[in-house]
Amino acid sequence: MRTLRLMGIGGALAYRALFNWTTPAMYTGTLLAGPTFQLLFFAYLGRQLQVADDRFFIVGNAVLAASTACVFGGTMAVANERRYGTLGHVLLSPRSRTVVFWGRVLPYAGNGLLIAAFTLLMGVLLLGLRIPVTALPGLALALAAGSLACGFFGLALGALGLRFRDVWVVSNVSAALLLLLTGVNVPRDGLPDWMITVGQLLPITHAAEAARLLAAGRGLEAAAPALGRELLVGAGYAVLAALLLKVFEAESRRRASLETL
Amino acid sequence: MESDYAIEAEGLRRTYRTRTGWLRPRRETVEAVRGVDLTVRRGELFGLLGPNGAGKTTTIKMLNTLLIPTAGTARIRGFDVVEQTREVRRRIGYVFGGDRGLYDRLSALDNLRYFAELYGVPPRDQKRRIAELLELVGLTGRERERVEGYSRGMRQRLHIARGLLHAPEVLFLDEPSIGVDPVAARELRRTVAGLAANGATVVLTTHYMAEADELCDRIAVISGGEIQALGTPAELRSRADGRRVVEVEAYGVPDTAISALRGLPGVRETSVEDRGALQLLTVQSDAHVDVQGDVLRELAGIRLGRVDSREPTLEDAYVAIVGAA
Numbered sequence: 001m002r003t004l005r006l007m008g009i010g011g012a013l014a015y016r017a018l019f020n021w022t023t024p025a026m027y028t029g030t031l032l033a034g035p036t037f038q039l040l041f042f043a044y045l046g047r048q049l050q051v052a053d054d055r056f057f058i059v060g061n062a063v064l065a066a067s068t069a070c071v072f073g074g075t076m077a078v079a080n081e082r083r084y085g086t087l088g089h090v091l092l093s094p095r096s097r098t099v100v101f102w103g104r105v106l107p108y109a110g111n112g113l114l115i116a117a118f119t120l121l122m123g124v125l126l127l128g129l130r131i132p133v134t135a136l137p138g139l140a141l142a143l144a145a146g147s148l149a150c151g152f153f154g155l156a157l158g159a160l161g162l163r164f165r166d167v168w169v170v171s172n173v174s175a176a177l178l179l180l181l182t183g184v185n186v187p188r189d190g191l192p193d194w195m196i197t198v199g200q201l202l203p204i205t206h207a208a209e210a211a212r213l214l215a216a217g218r219g220l221e222a223a224a225p226a227l228g229r230e231l232l233v234g235a236g237y238a239v240l241a242a243l244l245l246k247v248f249e250a251e252s253r254r255r256a257s258l259e260t261l
Numbered sequence: 262m263e264s265d266y267a268i269e270a271e272g273l274r275r276t277y278r279t280r281t282g283w284l285r286p287r288r289e290t291v292e293a294v295r296g297v298d299l300t301v302r303r304g305e306l307f308g309l310l311g312p313n314g315a316g317k318t319t320t321i322k323m324l325n326t327l328l329i330p331t332a333g334t335a336r337i338r339g340f341d342v343v344e345q346t347r348e349v350r351r352r353i354g355y356v357f358g359g360d361r362g363l364y365d366r367l368s369a370l371d372n373l374r375y376f377a378e379l380y381g382v383p384p385r386d387q388k389r390r391i392a393e394l395l396e397l398v399g400l401t402g403r404e405r406e407r408v409e410g411y412s413r414g415m416r417q418r419l420h421i422a423r424g425l426l427h428a429p430e431v432l433f434l435d436e437p438s439i440g441v442d443p444v445a446a447r448e449l450r451r452t453v454a455g456l457a458a459n460g461a462t463v464v465l466t467t468h469y470m471a472e473a474d475e476l477c478d479r480i481a482v483i484s485g486g487e488i489q490a491l492g493t494p495a496e497l498r499s500r501a502d503g504r505r506v507v508e509v510e511a512y513g514v515p516d517t518a519i520s521a522l523r524g525l526p527g528v529r530e531t532s533v534e535d536r537g538a539l540q541l542l543t544v545q546s547d548a549h550v551d552v553q554g555d556v557l558r559e560l561a562g563i564r565l566g567r568v569d570s571r572e573p574t575l576e577d578a579y580v581a582i583v584g585a586a
Contacts, residue, residue: 255278
């Protein structure tokens, strides 16, 4: 019960403390307006170049929209502790690091789901996409899985912030890689083999695939394998983040590599 | 097994290795702490004094588990700080001076709620405990305001409340009054004295001798990574017995004049404290030698303010100890 409390209440308080984009202006501009214009950009570009139909870009960008909040949020969940000088006090906690930091991902994943749903709604309203009502629960599941995987991916990047000062460089590069390699805007079958392989290991690749199948009315059964792969990728990053946090914390005590306070 | 001592350290050492440059990396090794032995009894208010870079904060970070000693051992209430970190962390609190270390966007209440979760305060006790601590540090009524609007004194008090959330048996206070105005500093001292009176063991590092003199049961003076003196404030003051102190306020004293003062017969220590445009020269000499005349002769031609001769204080003893190290 206390573990759930730490994950739930602790995660929500940490979100308010550490997420930079909680003000209405920042939230609306960065997380709602930005992804909507990006969606329109790629949809119209796709129409011009006849690369794929609107559904491809609307669903792809809805999944991608969640990644900004989740990847950068997950990174902020660790890296901003340095900014506030609070890392030492967190590391002095006798509670499990894994529980503390996994709990921090949950609000970001919920936030990502909201943003993805909003972007999808914009696609429906502005570009006239039709989605079967029966597909909505499955779509919500796919978007949630993608958001969760992105949050753990961001947490793993944030864990690097315990070792390397300029972790935001890694987050920025990762955001570009998600745009390129996950098939949200660039059809994956046109990419070189190595890019396809890397893309399979990134979050949102399989969530986008599952969401497209569901939006096309193919049903949860058809989307389940891709959904399972997305959850597996997310679980992999969750374990990686926990390991990195453990290793870098131990190293910081040995080598004094952290300005903890 | 829990020990009768709150803190035991034996041969504590810490070396930092730094590397700068890429093409021709330069490696440096700094011995921050070079074999510290100390024991602190339960309920004792123990002071750790020393100049900047003396090894105070490194010593505290080894005792509170944030750093692993390069050599030696340390135990908090009998638990090893390297191997039994969870047990140690349950029993310690850490407060440090300065503006950082709090979540600025959260209110004081939410800061305390979050750290109550992190430090394992049982949910049923949290509300009562937080209210008690807000009352103790005088922040009741301001607890719903964002911390970013707090003064430094209020932040310091919130730091203390946070450090006490889980009722730690041992509290480390690392320069808690740094940059705090005199009124707030007096309130802080009152709070610290109250904690010790209620049975907590407190380790206090400070640059303010009057604070250490007023609060501490015993004081260790650390310099160059080693403990140079250890005793009650009265015992440390006696290190300066047999001395006399001349204080001179002056403006624009050149280094050559200070060197000349150090060379005067009977002079044991000379220190200079810059106070804006003013310099406060403190010259310690053997009590039977009157150096005041010689000091004023060496300072001829320099604009002077107040000149005073007095008995030595703890600060003079501290200067003598650190100067001899």
